[in-house]
Amino acid sequence: MPWWEQAVVYQIYPRSFQDSDGDGVGDLGGITQRLDHLVWLGVDAFWLSPIYPSPLADFGYDVSDYTAVDPQLGSLEDFDELVAAAHERGLRVLLDLIPCHTSIEHPWFREHPDWYIWSPVDGPPNNWVSAFGGPAWSRDEQSGRWYLHSFYPEQPDLDWRNPEVIEAFQGVVRFWLDRGVDGFRLDAIDKLIKDDQLRDDPPATDTFPLPLREDAAQFQRVYSGNRPEAIEALGKIRAAAGDALLVGEVFQPTSEYARYLEVLDLVFAFELLFSPWKAKQLRAAIGPAAELRRVAWVMSNHDFDRLATRVGHENLRAAAMLLLSLPGAAFIYQGDEIGLANGPGAQPPYDRAGRDPMRHPMQWDASPTGGFTAGEPWLPTIDPAGRNVEAQRDDPGSLLQLYRLLIEARRLLGDGFRLLEGFDGIVAFERPEHVVAINVTAGRQPAPVTSQPELTTHPDPLAEGWLAPHAGVIAPKSG
Ligand code: GLC
Numbered sequence: 001m002p003w004w005e006q007a008v009v010y011q012i013y014p015r016s017f018q019d020s021d022g023d024g025v026g027d028l029g030g031i032t033q034r035l036d037h038l039v040w041l042g043v044d045a046f047w048l049s050p051i052y053p054s055p056l057a058d059f060g061y062d063v064s065d066y067t068a069v070d071p072q073l074g075s076l077e078d079f080d081e082l083v084a085a086a087h088e089r090g091l092r093v094l095l096d097l098i099p100c101h102t103s104i105e106h107p108w109f110r111e112h113p114d115w116y117i118w119s120p121v122d123g124p125p126n127n128w129v130s131a132f133g134g135p136a137w138s139r140d141e142q143s144g145r146w147y148l149h150s151f152y153p154e155q156p157d158l159d160w161r162n163p164e165v166i167e168a169f170q171g172v173v174r175f176w177l178d179r180g181v182d183g184f185r186l187d188a189i190d191k192l193i194k195d196d197q198l199r200d201d202p203p204a205t206d207t208f209p210l211p212l213r214e215d216a217a218q219f220q221r222v223y224s225g226n227r228p229e230a231i232e233a234l235g236k237i238r239a240a241a242g243d244a245l246l247v248g249e250v251f252q253p254t255s256e257y258a259r260y261l262e263v264l265d266l267v268f269a270f271e272l273l274f275s276p277w278k279a280k281q282l283r284a285a286i287g288p289a290a291e292l293r294r295v296a297w298v299m300s301n302h303d304f305d306r307l308a309t310r311v312g313h314e315n316l317r318a319a320a321m322l323l324l325s326l327p328g329a330a331f332i333y334q335g336d337e338i339g340l341a342n343g344p345g346a347q348p349p350y351d352r353a354g355r356d357p358m359r360h361p362m363q364w365d366a367s368p369t370g371g372f373t374a375g376e377p378w379l380p381t382i383d384p385a386g387r388n389v390e391a392q393r394d395d396p397g398s399l400l401q402l403y404r405l406l407i408e409a410r411r412l413l414g415d416g417f418r419l420l421e422g423f424d425g426i427v428a429f430e431r432p433e434h435v436v437a438i439n440v441t442a443g444r445q446p447a448p449v450t451s452q453p454e455l456t457t458h459p460d461p462l463a464e465g466w467l468a469p470h471a472g473v474i475a476p477k478s479g
Contacts, residue, residue, distance in 0.1 A: 003092065004183070004245045004265060004329055007044040008407050011333045013302050014051055014073055015059070016361045019373035026361070026372070028074035032082045034364075035089055037389060041337065041400075042407040045092035047185050047247075049302055051079070055105050057154035059351060059359075060096075061187060062103035066172040076179075083180040092182035094245065099169055099237065100188045101155040108168075109156055110142075115168075117159045117194065119146035127200045128224040129215040131191075132353045136224065150191040150225065152352070160193050160233040170240035183245025186237070186264070190250045193230040195223035209253045210270050211304075226252055234263045247296050247329075254288045254295075261294050266329055269295040273304065277311040279440050282322070282427045287419050290327060298331040299323050306358050307333070308341035314470050317402055317457035318438045321472035322427060324406040325436045327417040334362055337403040338392055343382040350379075363388040402457065409455050409474060420448055426467065430477060438472035451476045 018030030028051065038046060050060030053070045060070070069079050086093050102108055108115055119125040123146060124137035130151060137146045138153040148157045158165050173184070201219035208217065238246065247266040250257060257267045271285035289295045299319060300307040311319050316339050323330050340363065345356030356379060363384040364371030370384035392400035413431040420428040425441035428448050437447040439461075447467035453475040456462075461471035 007329045009331045010043045010046045013049045022375040024375040024378045028078040032085045047094040050096045064103040064105045067175045094183045097184040098187040100191045101157045104154045115165045116156045117148040125198045166236045173240040186248045191225040193227045199223045238263045266296040268298050296329045297326045300333045307336045318472045339399045365390040439467045442469045449475045
């Protein structure tokens with residue numbers, strides 16, 4: 001069985017995890033210092049959001065050099081130390097690979113303009129829109145030509161039909177594998193290949209099940225992305241990656257995932273991430289994704305409202321149980337284990353797409369900077385006195401302790417899964433020898449559990465067949 005099949009992967013947002021040099025920005029040295037938190041929690045691996053040099057138009061997702069470390073985050077030596085320290089502790093390391101676009105400041109943009117996608121006319125050749133709003137085409141002032149950018153104008157799209165691009169990227173993959181990484185999270189890969197005839201996207205006919213910005217929601221984006229040819233291009237990444245883990249960010253409904261899984265090991269189950277905290281909708285998000293058997297369950301990340309903000313603090317324990325008892329790999333976003341909610345962000349904002357609130361620093365202790373930095377944090381901490389790792393480690397009833405217990409317990413759940421339909425307000429499913437039942441409502445609900453639970457979100461949540469509000473249990477199947 002590959003190591004990642006049941007793995008728990010912890011997402012680190014490097015700028016906000018731990019600062020080791022007092023400049024207020026997290027760095028690789030800081031991550032190395034905090035690895036024991038991950039060991040204590042019991043996770044198998046961590047994914048680092050981008051660590052490469054970047055002009056920060058999209059906070060690292062605009063890469064200006066794929067084979068270096070952003071000096072603010074450290075050096076290649078620091079990276080090697082981090083990998084060695086992780087491996088010593090049995091933790092695997094995943095990097096974020098951003099193949100769809102570079103930074104406009106990447107030297108490739110001037111040295112190899114033919115590696116990018118240009119309009120054949122003097123202006124946008126079609127109606128494609130950027131994921132962040134506005135047209136997906138901008139004029140390059142230097143050459144006067146129009147280039148494609150599926151995201152910010154500072155992120156020109158690479159042309160994956162050009163064999164030189166493929167070769168360059170295969171080199172990038174090998175560079176990091178040689179330095180010991182265990183896999184990659186592939187950014188925005190449904191945008192990897194676009195229609196070669198640059199056809200207009202047709203108007204949307206029905207609602208897309210994932211959130212889109214207003215412009216994008218008006219179109220069925222069948223030519224500006226999610227092309228069948230993307231699978232072949234991804235095959236080239238696979239060829240360089242060998243059997244390293246490849247987990248894809250495919251911002252598409254579950255029904256689109258199967259073909260990506262021909263070359264990828266896992267894809268994020270986004271319908272779960274966006275599901276309202278309601279039994280029927282959660283079941284609808286979980287069922288088809290579970291059938292694929294290779295999704296990465298995820299309930300939050302650096303792009304969307306934090307879990308606590310989305311489902312409410314009262315549901316965080318039940319959400320943790322759901323995430324960690326589904327079959328297969330699960331991803332935890334840093335801070336969710338202590339219940340960090342969205343913060344106020346910065347004024348003026350760093351991120352034009354409004355994502356600062358989900359990126360506030362990790363809170364390690366009760367001091368004003370949460371133990372994150374000895375300096376002035378780049379984004380303020382939110383509520384370190386009320387919520388931090390140190391205090392929750394000392395409290396057996398804390399959310400953090402529950403995460404740890406759930407990570408330990410999931411190893412005993414085995415392989416196999418059956419969703420139980422028909423319970424109001426309850427998400428329930430069977431694992432080979434267990435039943436998991438989660439009450440997603442604020443009232444008590446009858447639950448399909450007859451045995452003494454092995455793990456509960458709250459003390460004694462079951463009474464005469466009723467499951468307490470916001471509570472969950474893992475119990476032996478029969479008994
Ligand atoms: C992905 C990243 C997001 C970034 C975008 C463009 O969705 O998660 O942070 O802005 O790709 O690279």
